[in-house]
Amino acid sequence: MIIRSITNEDLFNFYECPRRFFLMKENGFSSIEMDQSIKVRHFEIARGFFDGKPYIDADWDRQKTLEALLRRESLLFPLLTGRLYEMDVEIKMGGLHWCGDQYTLLLPFLSREISDRHRTTVFLAHLLLKEVGIPMAEEALFLGRSRNERLKLSENAKPNFIAFMERGFENMGTVFPATSKACISCVFGNQCGVIVPEKRDLPLKALSGVTTSTLGAAELNGIRTLDDLLKKPLTQDLIEKIKGIEKLKLKAYAFINDLVLIAKGFEAPSEWARGEDLYFDIEADVTPYLFGFRTRDDYLPFLVKEERYYERVTRSMLRFLNLRARNVYHFFEYERKVLDQLQQKTQISLDRIQLWDVYDILRRNMILPIQHYSLKMVAKWLGYEWKVNLEGQKSIRHFRQWKEKNDHGVLRAILQYNESDCQATEIVKRWLSDPTAFNIPVRYLSKDEEHGIIVGTQ
Numbered sequence: 001m002i003i004r005s006i007t008n009e010d011l012f013n014f015y016e017c018p019r020r021f022f023l024m025k026e027n028g029f030s031s032i033e034m035d036q037s038i039k040v041r042h043f044e045i046a047r048g049f050f051d052g053k054p055y056i057d058a059d060w061d062r063q064k065t066l067e068a069l070l071r072r073e074s075l076l077f078p079l080l081t082g083r084l085y086e087m088d089v090e091i092k093m094g095g096l097h098w099c100g101d102q103y104t105l106l107l108p109f110l111s112r113e114i115s116d117r118h119r120t121t122v123f124l125a126h127l128l129l130k131e132v133g134i135p136m137a138e139e140a141l142f143l144g145r146s147r148n149e150r151l152k153l154s155e156n157a158k159p160n161f162i163a164f165m166e167r168g169f170e171n172m173g174t175v176f177p178a179t180s181k182a183c184i185s186c187v188f189g190n191q192c193g194v195i196v197p198e199k200r201d202l203p204l205k206a207l208s209g210v211t212t213s214t215l216g217a218a219e220l221n222g223i224r225t226l227d228d229l230l231k232k233p234l235t236q237d238l239i240e241k242i243k244g245i246e247k248l249k250l251k252a253y254a255f256i257n258d259l260v261l262i263a264k265g266f267e268a269p270s271e272w273a274r275g276e277d278l279y280f281d282i283e284a285d286v287t288p289y290l291f292g293f294r295t296r297d298d299y300l301p302f303l304v305k306e307e308r309y310y311e312r313v314t315r316s317m318l319r320f321l322n323l324r325a326r327n328v329y330h331f332f333e334y335e336r337k338v339l340d341q342l343q344q345k346t347q348i349s350l351d352r353i354q355l356w357d358v359y360d361i362l363r364r365n366m367i368l369p370i371q372h373y374s375l376k377m378v379a380k381w382l383g384y385e386w387k388v389n390l391e392g393q394k395s396i397r398h399f400r401q402w403k404e405k406n407d408h409g410v411l412r413a414i415l416q417y418n419e420s421d422c423q424a425t426e427i428v429k430r431w432l433s434d435p436t437a438f439n440i441p442v443r444y445l446s447k448d449e450e451h452g453i454i455v456g457t458q
Ligand code: SF4
Pocket: 016, 017, 018, 019, 020, 023, 176, 177, 178, 179, 180, 182, 183, 184, 186, 187, 188, 189, 190, 192, 193
């Protein structure tokens, strides 16, 4: 097959699963939601870099990018386009910083480590800019949540992907399915599903939180599958070489045996038995546009249709939260962060509520037999079904559509989706309150039993 164009989405697909990359290209599929998802998640980090510095927000617009490049201005979200190796290449970056006499490429990363996909993205952006004579630093800057890293764009650091591009992706042979967690949300699931291997034979990357460096270290030590991992005797040498191998063994054990592992003595916080419960979820575009709350039998949304109403709506929402002492449950850290920022901004302190991140409690105390700990996956695994599916960035698209056309059906879908997120959070919290009540196999482990699994005697 001849590949005629490359975008960020193609890189994402390639590094998730090369087979998916080819199938997407072959079928002409693409996902326009992904761009918005990246922008929302990268916005704070990229804009943070420019705090106090002049910059232009190019908003991934080609024309705005070109004009700012000609004026040698720093850019947030530039869109770089051009021809490389006889392919149309379009790369969306986090930023470009003009410092004196050259540009430095900026790419936010949310993962623990910089991946090959990140490296390929900056290499392609670098090649595109060099091609049109833009003065470029020979180093790119990756902006992380807690640390920044630099990468020399030297010839010998060039990722394989570019070598494949140079050859027009020829000689890659047939790319067979390599079932991993990427398959869960893949549109080709049915097509590849016929040859899904036994859980034991899945590659290590089927487990959550396995980084590229862990995969590399495991491979060097002869560990490719979950079975290899469990059978490999644990030595001090292995502990030093494969970071977190003990936890990985527990994850593999839970996954293969379809069993939840819980530290013996774990109990839900005693405060959960007191006060009124409230389940909370935010939908956000670049800024939040919907704050949804669910009580025992009601759902209350605070919706921000226009940016100019943001302060008024969020103040009402904070006052509502402070009306009664409550336990407020949310899934993941985003809701807490937004509330912290709003408290600072409005000076309305939330001293009557207690916030609980159920994801954090789950992650610290349990190992689940699933491949990804997102709200969608955990709640679905517990048997919950969403009323409407606006997963990923579909809800943002619906919100924009509603703003434009005022279609009440669209608004209803957005609210239903947010209410479902709140209900799903409630299900997870209920399960954490009593993990034995859900007819799911659970095993409480003492430290000795945990050690037994890790060393392979259990
Ligand atoms: S289902 Fe899995 S193996 Fe098949 S294309 Fe998708 S990610 Fe790749």
